[in-house]
Amino acid sequence: MTSSPEPSSRPAEPPVRRRDTRLDNYVDRYAVRTHGMTASAIRALFAVANRPEVVSLAGGMPNITDLPLDVVGSSLQRLVLDDGRVAMQYGSGQGEPMLREAICEVMGLEGIAAHPDDVTVTVGSQQGLDLVTRLFCDPGDVVLCEAPSYVGALGVFRAYQCEVRHVGMDAEGLSPQALREALEVLRQQGKRVKFLYTIPSFHNPAGVTQSEQRRREILAIAREADLLLIEDNPYGLLGFDHEPLPTLRSLDSELVIYLGTFSKTFAPGFRIGWVLAPHAVREKLVLAQESATLCPPVFSQFAVAAYLRDHDWRGQIKVFREMYRERRDAMIAGLADHLPAGCTWNTPAGGFFVWVGLPAGLDAQAMLPRAVTARVAYVPGTAFYTDGFGSRFMRLSYCYPTPERIIEGTRRLGEVLNREAALHETFGTVGPADPAGPALPYQAPRPNQS
Amino acid sequence: MTSSPEPSSRPAEPPVRRRDTRLDNYVDRYAVRTHGMTASAIRALFAVANRPEVVSLAGGMPNITDLPLDVVGSSLQRLVLDDGRVAMQYGSGQGEPMLREAICEVMGLEGIAAHPDDVTVTVGSQQGLDLVTRLFCDPGDVVLCEAPSYVGALGVFRAYQCEVRHVGMDAEGLSPQALREALEVLRQQGKRVKFLYTIPSFHNPAGVTQSEQRRREILAIAREADLLLIEDNPYGLLGFDHEPLPTLRSLDSELVIYLGTFSKTFAPGFRIGWVLAPHAVREKLVLAQESATLCPPVFSQFAVAAYLRDHDWRGQIKVFREMYRERRDAMIAGLADHLPAGCTWNTPAGGFFVWVGLPAGLDAQAMLPRAVTARVAYVPGTAFYTDGFGSRFMRLSYCYPTPERIIEGTRRLGEVLNREAALHETFGTVGPADPAGPALPYQAPRPNQS
Structure with missing residues (x-):
């Protein structure tokens, strides 16, 4: 389990844990705030996502290979x-x-x-x-x-x-x-x-x-x-x-x-x-x-x-910027090539992340185990809300993997989404109803793909 | 103002501050806990105590000069x-x-x-x-x-x-x-x-x-x-x-x-x-x-x-131990030579600190400005209580200054204490009455000096 800021590709620690089943003898001593501290359900999944065969579009780790x-x-x-x-x-x-x-x-x-x-x-x-x-x-x-x-x-x-x-x-x-x-x-x-x-x-x-x-x-x-x-x-x-x-x-x-x-x-x-x-x-x-x-x-x-x-740190930032731009371009191209109709995303002008909307009926959190099985990982949109919204969204990051891996990741993601969409057409039960409420999840205004 | 863990001898920052007199426009927005966060009254004094001419027996900084x-x-x-x-x-x-x-x-x-x-x-x-x-x-x-x-x-x-x-x-x-x-x-x-x-x-x-x-x-x-x-x-x-x-x-x-x-x-x-x-x-x-x-x-x-x-870190710890023992010995010898009758202290078997009790009528916090003027600093005992106790005590540290400086520090402290005692004999108003309560300040059991 790597507990870096966001799911990452750092080597996971040995999965063997002692006393995992022991009850928490201290539970009645904790402060009120502590009862709200629980490991996220997707945490275990990201331990798997850190395996080298998985393309992780989940992490927020910068790529520092260019540092001198x-x-x-x-x-x-x-x-x-x-x-x-x-x-x-x-x-x-x-x-x-x-x-x-x-x-x-x-x-x-x-x-x-x-x-x-x-x-x-x-x-x-x-x-x-x-x-x-x-x-x-x-x-x-x-x-x-x-x-x-x-x-x-x-x-x-x-x-x-x-x-x-x-x-x-x-x-x-x-x-x-x-x-x-x-x-x-x-x-x-x-x-x-x-x-x-x-x-x-x-x-x-x-x-x-x-x-x-x-x-x-x-x-x-x-x-x-x-x-x-x-x-x-x-x-x-x-x-x-x-x-x-x-x-x-x-x-x-x-x-x-x-x-x-x-x-x-x-x-x-x-x-x-x-x-x-x-x-x-x-x-x-x-x-x-x-x-x-x-x-x-x-x-x-x-x-x-x-x-x-x-060091010429200003020059180094320019190097980082060009490197991330190339990765952003790879991701946007990969999404356009591989994602099924009905998906939306924006083209970020900087930073690390693309926010992808899924077609109605699909649930990014529910499908995550199937995506990881297909060797691609992302963060479901629900992680970014406190109120249960976001299930039809996912965050993809292009900061860490190479452009080639990013494109391969979008290809795998496209396959998973196509299978999910087919399941949904057949059974109509894959995802929850669209959320609605005071603060709807941000949705890219122009679907980049018809 | 150095804000290391405890008053230290790191160079103080420039004393010039901007907008020092400005009111706190945010005061009504703070959490309840924040209203309890106030800079201690002795903080400004320790900025002075960090001057090189002052022997600081106040700090808790380890002496790391022996590191390779x-x-x-x-x-x-x-x-x-x-x-x-x-x-x-x-x-x-x-x-x-x-x-x-x-x-x-x-x-x-x-x-x-x-x-x-x-x-x-x-x-x-x-x-x-x-x-x-x-x-x-x-x-x-x-x-x-x-x-x-x-x-x-x-x-x-x-x-x-x-x-x-x-x-x-x-x-x-x-x-x-x-x-x-x-x-x-x-x-x-x-x-x-x-x-x-x-x-x-x-x-x-x-x-x-x-x-x-x-x-x-x-x-x-x-x-x-x-x-x-x-x-x-x-x-x-x-x-x-x-x-x-x-x-x-x-x-x-x-x-x-x-x-x-x-x-x-x-x-x-x-x-x-x-x-x-x-x-x-x-x-x-x-x-x-x-x-x-x-x-x-x-x-x-x-x-x-x-x-x-x-590195041979176990060997390094032995080096540290001998170095601190020598400083402890210097401090105990200095206290015995210079502190007036009625003072008490213990001989620590390790660590950084000696806890000194003052004769009745003296107040370690009240006399601190006079001690700093006499170019020696310590931490008044009151800092180590939440309930106002400790005014007749002070913490002396021997971790950072050299043995020679430690002895000089105890000499200066002795002079200050003698003057305080003389004032107290003359006016009887130097310090507060002895505190009494559920948890009396720790007092070394055997006065090391009559």
């Missing part, structure tokens, strides 16, 4: 010899000043003017989201998320016992009208929203990007409603078509708390992300970080800073 | 070249299997027989404690701690809105009688204890160690009361006198959750600790870790594993 290992290796050796006794010591709870300065330089590429003093380093942006939620959310507090939203964020909100309300999206991302409606419903219910969590660029899992106009509309609503926004931007620098769009944070520094990470532009294994937050929030974040970890990994911070100093 | 930087540097370079694409990638939420195997070998030195499957890697043992508390504690839940207890643990319990009850100690650590009484009082109040947090070996801050007999008594009470124990053991391998005593976990694998760390036996900057927990708890811990960070720092895990493989 010789440069990083020498850089880290020199780091240990020159600064080892500082880099291996405890550090600042807020994060090392020289890294926070470099982070401001990185954010500058997306139009953000920030002071290093307002940056808090975190254990990946996942921990940034955990700490922000810790600061703001009591059990029962309402958090708004896109429909669909990042599975790891939904896990954090569940851990803090938040009530998640999904807000609909369209081809330009989060829908302003849906946001207004959601706020109005909550106002009528007398519930206050603690924040809106959004991924404006190259959305995970929906693959869409908020236009600049859309961003300004969302911010106008936020200002009117005094709504705090959490902007999660792991993929912003990995766009294929043009310069990055202005981040929400670059347009408003008071209502936006910004989450960044080096996981996709450098490497995830150092676990270095950050939160850029208004000063008062930043002070609380540092106290929360000290309570959570004393300080984020110091050696990792020095390692990332050394990489940024010793 | 050439070995570590080459080891990490080879790691990047050989395994860089795995070590810099996402990893398992539970932690890397090869490191968990090595952790079991390390724990074997303290009598623990464990399976790697029951180990969860954490961002230092601080995060271990955070995750364990997250699993078990709802707001208002009662947690038992020693009197005094580790300041970082008290911070975690506060962050989870626990009710901390202190349990008295004597020269052999946590008092069984005090524990029985505390349990009885809580039983009468109808309150259930979620767990007892204890540091059996070389206690932080009290410096005492539970004898083997004492450990068995505590476990017997725990079994009778069905009380879960959290054993925090950062210093267990750093004893000066004999082989490590059996850990609580080696005597009971069902009621003890064990926290370990490489921060004191190797280096804290990698932020690698671990939790050894019964299987059912471990499963929840991994889910909590995934929610908190996706996975603990992968590169750090590979780095620690490479160090354990490439």
